[in-house]
Structure formats: structure tokens, C-alpha cells
Amino acid sequence: MQQREILYEGKTKQLFQTEDPELILIHYMDTATAFNNIKLATIENKGILNNKISSLVFEYLAQKGIRTHYVKMVGDRDQLCRRVRIIPLEVIVRNVIAGSMAHRLGLEEGTKPSNVIFDICYKNDDLGDPLINDHHAVALGLVSYDELNRIYAMASEINHVLIELFDRVNITLVDFKVEFGYTPDGEIVLADEISPDTSRLWDKGTNERLDRDRFRRDMGRIREAYGEILARLERVIEKQ
Ligand code: UDP
Numbered sequence: 351m352q353q354r355e356i357l358y359e360g361k362t363k364q365l366f367q368t369e370d371p372e373l374i375l376i377h378y379m380d381t382a383t384a385f386n387n388i389k390l391a392t393i394e395n396k397g398i399l400n401n402k403i404s405s406l407v408f409e410y411l412a413q414k415g416i417r418t419h420y421v422k423m424v425g426d427r428d429q430l431c432r433r434v435r436i437i438p439l440e441v442i443v444r445n446v447i448a449g450s451m452a453h454r455l456g457l458e459e460g461t462k463p464s465n466v467i468f469d470i471c472y473k474n475d476d477l478g479d480p481l482i483n484d485h486h487a488v489a490l491g492l493v494s495y496d497e498l499n500r501i502y503a504m505a506s507e508i509n510h511v512l513i514e515l516f517d518r519v520n521i522t523l524v525d526f527k528v529e530f531g532y533t534p535d536g537e538i539v540l541a542d543e544i545s546p547d548t549s550r551l552w553d554k555g556t557n558e559r560l561d562r563d564r565f566r567r568d569m570g571r572i573r574e575a576y577g578e579i580l581a582r583l584e585r586v587i588e589k590q
Pocket of ligand 1: 440448449450451479525526527547548549562
């Protein structure tokens, strides 16, 4: 597919128009960022690994009946996706306490809460993606309460499918971030990516971090960790 005009450039991905107005091309780069762009680096081939991991995960979710924007992988760094209008919310699902929640509430990282925790953040770079609640989201005009309920239900379903998937490859799905968008006919679908850049994945045997915390916390061997995630997923997910 011939690449056209760039629609948007994010921190780790570029979005391009295609000859079909309903489809976009997402190009995964090797850039790594943390702490709202304060920490920046290039990790060779991370874009290739994340494209492959996110493609596999989205294909698996589709097999399990989750509606997504994903169409197919069309190159090492590229995937074709349906064009959607992104809802400016980051929905975070937490099965184990880690990261900002541990800091904010003075909890020990690794604590297992009695219930799954959902956070929402307002996607706004100038404001640093602040944590908000349902009422803020509705007051800001981002979504209705009804749409929020549908989004939480989808996030919960995705969580169940992914906990089971990662369990099969000996990984604890600690937490992850998802984004949703509207298709032209008004359906809410899962969009963006699911990869070690947007989730916390711990080896069940050793608790070794196999995700972006290796970059945030200068732990090294980032490419190896992402490669390990891809290799394990390839063992259990059948390519379409
Ligand atoms: N996350 C993300 N993008 C963001 C914020 C968070 O992908 O802009 C992911 C993050 O990688 C982790 C989960 O969401 O898997 C929860 O992140 P947290 O709120 O703990 O924030 P962080 O510690 O990443 O600042």
C-alpha cells in the first residue's frame, strides 16, 4: 500500500493516510519516552517488536470477539487499521499495584488488590494526561456516562482475555493502558496499541520486568525483554 500524507506524529508512532479514506497506516518507530517526554532514547528495533507484539495481541483479541481498529500487519513496522475518532481518554486497568498508583497511595509495588482497579486519564499533553474521574470525563464532554460504561465493560473483557493469554506464557499482567475510538458508524472499538510500552508484564517465576519499566528505571536489556514477550506470544497465538 502506497504511503500518503502524514496525519499525526506521536511519541512512538506515525499515522499515515492511505488511498482508502477508511484506513490508516500506523508506523512504529524506535523512540522510547518516559515521564512525559523528559526521558527520551532510541532503542534499535523496538518499533518492529512492538508492531509484531501489538498485532498478535489485537489478532488474539479479535479471535475472542473484541472489536478493534486493527486490520492487518503490512510490514515489519507497519499495520493497517481502521480510521477511528480517538476518545481522548487513557483507560488504565490494574491487577497488581505498581507505578504511579503505588507512589500516589503509598502502597508497596506488587500488592494484589481485592478488586480490579480502573483509572482514567484525560489525554492532553499540555496538561500531562491528568488522572480524572467519570464525572470529570462527562463534564469535559469527552464521553457520556453510557459510553463510559461500555468502555469499562470492554476494558474488563480485554483484561480477562489478556490475563488468561499471558498466564499461558508464564507472565503476570500487572497493568495496561488502552484507548478507544469511534468508527464512522458510531461503534466504539479498541484502538492504539497493546505492547510492553503500554503495559507492565512480569515473569511469573522471577518477577523480572519485561516492559517499559526497564527503560524508565534504567534496568537495561530492554530489547531482550520485548523480544522475550514476542517469542512467548508467538508460541501460543496462531497467526491469521
Ligand atoms: N501507561 C501508558 N501510557 C501512559 C500512562 C501509562 O501506556 O501515558 C501504562 C503504563 O505503561 C502502565 C500502566 O499504563 O503499564 C499504568 O501506568 P501508571 O499509571 O502506573 O503510570 P506510570 O507509572 O507509567 O507513570
